[in-house]
Amino acid sequence: MTQQPSQRFERGTDGPKVIVVGVDGSDSSLRAAAYAYGLARRQRALLAAVYVRPVMAAGAVLGAPIADVTDEIAEDLVARIRDADERGRGLSGVRWEFHTFRGDPYNGLVRAADDLKADAVVVGASERAGHRIVGSVAVRLVKAGRWPVTVVP
8 A cells, every 4th residue: 555645735825826906096995905915915925906097088088188187096096005015014025016907997907817817806895876786896807707806895
């Protein structure tokens, strides 16, 4: 009778290595970022914060400086993440990146998760009343069934 080599379980190495979190400046997305930051710290994973810049041709026709507004939002998000990281520096050691994609939030997050080879996706719950009827980005991501999705209230 031959004996099988024992398989050793390595604590802390079986979780996600890349966590994508969708951020747009809303309170729920910032709570999702905080949750994802903690998850990345505990799992020693790379945190990829993703902002999907909306494409609004109608706004451009009306003369609205959409590109300037979305650039300001992206810069503000990077500053907030950097500030939070600096406050926790030395305590957490979280590796993080910031990415921007263009399009609608659902397709932008799907593309980001695919491109970045995400093991998990974290998003905030929708704060819009209409999403209860039509469906939110979070629900669509869960239904896609391609990654574990955490929805933070």
